[in-house]
Amino acid sequence: MSRWEPDASGRLRQAAMELFVERGYEQTTVAEIAQRAGLTARTFFRHFADKREVLFASSAVLLDRLAEAVEDAPASASTMTAVLAALDAAAAVLGGQHETARQRYSIISANAELRERELIKLASLSAAIADGLRRRGVADPEASLAAEAGIAVLRVAFEHWLSGPADQDLARIVRQSFDQLKTLTATI
């Protein structure tokens, strides 16, 4: 095995997903993931802390994109327009591989520990949006409320996208969910 491993991280992710689907998450070991990818366990641990983190590898990218999008929104943008910019950025990261996203979702849904990890991820995304809004001068509780509502929209839109056909555009579903929230709150 050469010391230089082209896209070792991507190969490990692919191998892990295959094994999680074939054997179940609990039954899969790091050694098996590395072997399937044609790599060593040592290489695995250079890329991921444990097998759970393979499923959350894109969280850091997602967090950065959300924060950047809130920061880059025009100064004149309303609070919710800045949140929507963040959700568009999230949709660009998440809305790519429909089948992989479905597999990941079904693996996570079947395991309590992974569901908890997913909740923590969503909470950190909400916190990142709220922080970005505060840097734009939005006070609390408005910043927290807009961020939490935004993540509620993202979560529901993402699950709706997963349950539908592969060719749907996640950003469009996010926008529809936002419009639906607007309609729902208008009836109070």
Next chain:
Amino acid sequence: MSRWEPDASGRLRQAAMELFVERGYEQTTVAEIAQRAGLTARTFFRHFADKREVLFASSAVLLDRLAEAVEDAPASASTMTAVLAALDAAAAVLGGQHETARQRYSIISANAELRERELIKLASLSAAIADGLRRRGVADPEASLAAEAGIAVLRVAFEHWLSGPADQDLARIVRQSFDQLKTLTATI
């Protein structure tokens, strides 16, 4: 010690909160909680699975009240009006003891495991509201979206209430947060 223990559960909760505040959550043992309450560890375990669950003892009541409130909302009520009824019911459960709620919140905030448990609780409240809405004939994704948005409002309102003076009415702050969400979404 008599076999009949008046309000053993309440005494254990009180003792646990005192010790968590005095010594920290991690440093407190079940034996110490029971001793402080003048009870045995055996009695403790008749009421709580472990020391963590002392902090989440009211979750089941909260869940029931939310579900009942959605169910009892008039058939003519809009989706969000039914959600607001659920949040009013939650405010009635949560909005009582301000100082105890603050202590509980600060104990939970300081511990990653407890923060995770709190996220799971919030997710289960959202699921209970969504289930109640589906039983009212609200389809998905509207049911999930309304429930998630409702929990976002409850969470932000609750934290805002905790950070303010003790004599504020939680139900009123929930209503204000709802109005704020309506204003925020109207600017998209």
